[in-house]
Every structure is written in structure tokens, then in C-alpha cells.
Amino acid sequence: MLVLRESYFIYVRNLKTWLAQPWMIVAAVLSSAFMFLFFGEPLRGITALPGFPADDYQAFLAAMVIVMAVVFSGSDMAMVLLTDMMSGYVDKLLLSPVNRFSILLGTLLIGGTRAMAQVLAIILVATAIGVRFEGGVLGILGVIVATTLLGVAMGCVGLIVAMRTRSVQVTVNSWLLFMPLAFLTSAFMPRDLLTGWFQVAVGLNPIEYIMVAVRAVIIEGWVWDSILPGIWILLATTAVLVGAATYEYRRATN
């Protein structure tokens, strides 16, 4: 219980820190809107391809915009943590008698919150440009829950990068690490229509299955054959990454 209380205090602090930088939030929402604009408009004609699963390309693209935003939030979390490490604020927290795990939890939860807020904003943008969610309100809620979890998982990757390298140079560029995760996917085109090594690589990327599940909920509704693998992989990925981040965090704070 005490851990939850402490984590909550640290979480609120992290939330205030995030809200104190409104431009971060505006930029995140704008970048998602740009995705619809700069990819959705020129590629609109793809829907005419035989075997393309959606009539509205923006609806097809929505899953990519959502998942990509969340994947890249891991890079933001790396920078958030590194800033606190460099200012010495992490040490300040470590000097206090709180449980070490509370500090980690308060940090991971903010990763989830940021992802959730961003997904919510994207869904609003998508709705505004006419995307229909076949999965309905429950589908939207499901997508939000799933991507919040993914936000926690990606935050773990960011955390590990920041703690391992303790380097601004590496951390600022850690989006490079997330780029293949986000782009080696069926982001623009269904996997059946991809070819060669790219198709193989996409099949090996766990993020692909999560994206497929999110997209199924948006363009088809509750098609469990597409959704379930995504859920299992999301849970497994999150468990592994939270475990790795906890291990790394223990190592760093002895």
C-alpha cells in the first residue's frame, strides 16, 4: 500500500512536469495530425488495389498513427528520465526513504499516461476527419487500454536506454531504435501485399501484431482472429520489458 502511495506522489510530480511543458503535448498531437495529412492524402488511391481490406485509407492508416505515436513515446521517456538523472533529481528521490520500486512505478505510469493522452488526441483527430471505428465505443476503449500498456512497455525501453548510456547524445537519438519497430510493420499496406525480405521482417516484429489488432478493431470490428495474437504479444512484450527495466533499475540504484 505504501508503495502505491509513494508511487502516486511521484506520478503526480511527473504529470505536473509533463503538463508544465505544453509544447511537448501540442507537438505530439500535431505530428499525429500531420501523419494523416502527409501519408493519408497522397496514398489515398491504395485502397483500389485488389485485396486491400479498407475503403477509407485514413481508417487503415489510423492504426499506424496510433501505434507509431506510442512506440516513439518511448524515446520521449528516455529523455524525460535522463533529464532527471542529469539534474540530480533522481538522486534526490533516492536519498529519500521511499521504496526504490515506487520511483520506477511512478515513472512507468507516466509513460502509460502520456501514451494514453496522445492516443485519445489521435482518435479525436481521426474522428474529425471522418474515420469510423467499427469496434464502437468499446473498441475505442480497448484500443486506449492496449496502447496505454504499450506506452508502459516502450517507456521501459526508453528507461533502459537512459540508464545504460547516461548520454544525451545517445538518448536524444534513441528514436532510431524505435524506428524499425514502428516502420517494419504493415503501417501503409497489409502484410499480404508486402513482398520479399520486408514481409519476412514484418512477421518477426512484435509491434506488427499489435498494430494488426488495433487496425482490426478500427476497420473491421471485433475480429478475434486478428485481435487475440496482438493481445498475447502485447502482454508478453510488456511483461518482458517491465522485467528488464526493473532489473536494469535495480542494477543502477544497487
Next chain:
Amino acid sequence: MTNGPAVLVEGLGKTYPGGVRAVDGISFEVARGEFFGFLGPNGAGKTTTIKILATLLPKSEGHVEVAGLDVTRDPKAVRQAIGVALQEVGLDDLSKGRDFLELQGLLYGLTRAKARDRAAVLLELVGLSSVADRRVGSYSGGMRRRIDLAGALMHNPGVLFLDEPTTGLDPQSRIAVWEHLEELNAQGVTIFLTTQHMDEADRLCRRLAIIDHGRLVAEGSPAELKAGVGGDIVHVAFDSDTSADGSLDVALAAVRDLPGVRQADIAEGGLTATVGDSGAAAPAIMGAFQDANLSIANLSITRPSLDEVFLQHTGRQIRDSDADGDAEDRMWSQWMGVNRR
């Protein structure tokens, strides 16, 4: 708090992973309620030691107890018992001053209401009430030191660790901080302070240790350490008409026989004596002159400063940081002055 001294260090050593030996087997004790100064040049092992005492860094060997608790076995209880303001351990720039303090309180187990009250009291005490709702990132150097000090005091710790608390402050702000620390010490708080300012150590600390190359090279009260340099110099000037007869030789012989007088000579119309403790020796010397029926025109005492102590033990002058205070610091100290009187 449990029994035992505030700080107990036995054979403490620290070797960093790269192989650097930062602390090389030091031992010392700080009694409860003591104001203890830890001096040393840059890179001597000061900050490493204070970080080990504050549980931020694991030791390589030795035994360390703080507030009667083993720092390795019971770090959480140690953290609860102490307040820490380290030079490079940071503030939360995007947080408001008041929020920063309240969170500190909550993290040390205060209730929300208590944290709020305590933050208000401390903000008033360190003169930051008027900027409490501004972000810490907008504070001047002096204001940052003060909010950090307030943060360390939120949970009323029995032992306070301060790493160079006045470096970068202008003279008036320094004095205001000193007065505040003296007040805390008078209330029974043990203070462990590192500093590069010899005047600060001299004024505040009842006992000092000097560390150099990871080893303790001297330990004692400021007076003892200064006495160790070679003693105080007492100079007695006498009236010119009394200097002719043999009573002068009588007085000189008497002074040389006094305990604590190491050397005494007649020179330049007066007597110059090197003594261990001028407080005890000066009245005795005056007594010897009275016994010899000589009248004294003037008596002066010159003391070696801690700078000489430091030089003697480390072979170099301590680097004096430039005091780069600003207008706000001065305003604060004025405010403190108004508030105190």
C-alpha cells in the same frame, strides 16, 4: 533515533569501478548535537564520503553508522533520520518551490496537511514565501541553495548533511545561512558540513577533519588545529620608562617558566611569546608582569588561521570559490535581518 554517535566511521574505503581509490581507510566520529566540518581540496574524497554516509553510494569496505544505524544494513531508516543537501544533487526545475517542498515532505512520510504547514513555515524561514509559487528553475543560485536546505529540513531530521551550503552566495546571504545553521544546531540538530571556506569552518564548526588524497590528515577543534600549527603569538608592549632595570629579566624568566609557553623573547620594545593556548597564557603573562612590577602598555594576540592549518596538512591553499551572489540574495539577507530583529 537509537543510541550511539551521530556518525561513526571505521576504516571506510571506497574504490570506484575504474580503480580510482577515492577514500582510503578513514575513521572518525561525530557526536550527537555536534557541528562537524569536513574539509579538503577538490577531489580529496569529501563528496564520496558524504554520499556514502547519506546512503547514495555503496562503500567498498569498513563500517559506517549514521544516527546509530548501519548504512548498509538499514539504509531506509538512515534516510528517514537524516536531511541531505548535496551540491550536485538536484532540484526539480519545472516544479514550483512550494510543490517541491511538499513532495519532499510526503516522500518522508508526512501527511498532506503536515507537509503543507511545514512547507509554509520553512518557506518563511528561508525567505522564499514570495516566490513559493514560481518554478524552481527561475530561482537564482542563492535561492536554489535555500530551497534545497528547506527541502532537507522538511521532516525535522536529527542529522543534517550539507555539501558546501554557501558556495556561490554573496557575503550577506552566507551570514544569514550561517545564522540559520547555528540556530538549528542550538536546537540539537547534528550538522555535518563540507566546505572550502576556512572562515565558514572556523566560525561554525566545533570540530573539523581534513581529508586529502582519501585520508584524514588532521582532526580536532579549530583552536586545537590552529594551535598545532605552532601556537598563538602573544606580544606585550611595555611602558618605555620601566624597561631599564633588571625587573624585565625577572619577568622574562617568569614567562618562560609558564606552562604552555613554548618560546619567549624580548624584542622591539616588548616581549613576544609563542604559546599553545593564548586564552590561558595571556592572563598568566600579564600576571608575571604585575609580579615584576612592570606596567603593560598594550597586549596583542595573533592567531594562525585555518588557512595555515590547511596549508600545513595538505601542502596547498584551499581553492577559494568566487562568491557570485546577486541582488536577490542581498534582498533576502536584508529581509532576514528585518525578520530576526
